[in-house]
Amino acid sequence: MNAYAKRLLWPVLILLALIAVNIVATGVDFIVPSVNDDGRLGGAFVNILRxxxxxxxxxxxxxxxxxxxGIDLSVGAVYAIGxxxxxxxxxxxxxxxxxxLVLAAVALALAATAAIGAWNGVMVAHFGIQPIVATLVLMIAGRGIAQLVTGGQIPKVQDASPFxxxxxxxxxxxxxxxxIAALVLTALALLTRRTALGMLLESVGGNPEASRLAGIRSRGITVLVYLVCGLCAGLAGLIGAANLGSADANNGGLWIxxxxxxxxxIGGTALLGGRFFLLGTAxxxxIIGTLEDTIINVGLSSQWQFTAKAVVVFAVALLQSPEFRGWVLRPLRRRPEAPAPAQAEEAAS
Structure with missing residues (x-):
């Protein structure tokens, strides 16, 4: 089993375990999709994916x-701005x-959020500001920008709008x-695994100085990934607003x-940079979406949501740790002790 498969093994097992718990609690209908009266695919698991x-x-x-x-703490605010x-x-x-009109509104929102993401990248790559500081500033100010856009109101779009x-x-x-989510995942996977972009990202994250000395334009790559992150956050904001038919600058994308x-x-990407796993992230x-439904289906209060997330993350992190697995399996790997000299001579005779 290669390193990629090993990284995905435990998240997949955790997801399968959660699905099994929900099937026991609610029946096999949890995983089996159904077709609604309007001809659209539904069902508990499909709704989780949506x-x-x-x-x-x-x-x-x-x-x-x-x-x-790096890190981007501003994505929730960018969600609200978009x-x-x-x-x-x-x-x-x-x-x-x-x-x-809808196409123009969507294009304007995506252009603005991409520009905001690029701004974060410039602060980090060209001005040397720590990522957590550069994005924390926008995390605080971003919702204020969204409120300025809406005039402090919650704009509501007509249900008849194509938006x-x-x-x-x-x-x-x-x-x-x-x-939309599947297409973006596929596009990013192809760009990072079928071109040199993925290797360049891992090089910049693994050793930025060595990458620079090797001729890799690490600053440009850093700006690019923050731009993509802003664009993804803006697109997420559009989907959220379209689903509700409105934009809430205060609560839209809060803590997302x-x-x-x-x-x-959970997907196996290390916060220290380097190797990353898009499929693991998916x-x-x-897992997070299924866990939220699992808490309700087994009869627990929604107040357990944050505690349950922490437990799952802790469990997956431990299972993915070679040091932890080695410590747990160490007693099983101990070799039998060599026989004493007297016992060896007796056995030889």
Whole structure:
């Protein structure tokens, strides 16, 4: 078993265990998809995937940032900014149902969030500001920017607007948020594993100084990953706002950055940079989404949610640790003691 498979083994087993618990608690319908009256795919597990799509988008961007030994705490605020720009642009127009208007609003929101992500990258790569400090500033100020965009109100988009299809619609019966998350995951996986980009990211995260001396443009790569992270956060904000039909600058994407970091850690990517696992991150996101439903299905209070997440992260981190596994299995690997000299002579005779 190669290193990649070993990293994914424990998250997959944890996910399968959670699914098994839910099947025992609620029946096999938990995992079996169904078709709703409107012809759209539904079911408990499909709904988990649909709800988890915004978190997956942010976690994928976070994975790339962490691969370069960085962190982005501003993704929740960028989520709110993207949602605010799109919704405010749409409601300010005379006709909210115009397809061109929705495309323009989406493009404007994505351009703004990508620019914000690039700004974070410039602060880190060119000005030498620590990633946690550079993104913490925007984490604090970002929601204020979103409130300025909306005038302190919660803009509500008409249900008839095509914008709401981003969060509520379906294509070939599959919810559109699942399609978007799957396409972004596939695109990033191909870019990082079928081109040299993935190797460059791991080089920058593993040893930035050595990468610079080797001729790798580490600053440009750093700006790029923060830009992608901002773009993913903006897209997640659009899906969240489209699902609700409104943008809440105060609560939209609140603390989603913590869940994104948890998903990255569960998926096997080290916070110290270097090797990263996009598929592991996706599994981590599904684990978090499934865990939230598991707490309810087994009859526990929702107040257990944060404690349960911490326990799962702790368990996966221990299982992925070679030192911990070696310490647990050490008694089983001890060799039998050599026989005493007298016993050896007796055995020889």
């Amino acid at each position: 709800r988890s799509a915004p978190l997956l988008l942010i976690a994928l961007g976070m994975t790339l940032v962490i691969a370069t030994k 949602a605010a720009i799109a919704c405010q642009t749409i409601i300010d127009a005379p006709d909210q149902t115009a397809g061109g 709401t299809e981003l969060g509520r619609g379906a294509f070939l019966t599959v919810p559109i948020p699942i399609w 950055e913590l869940d994104a970091i948890l998903a990255v850690v 599994i981590g996101v599904v």
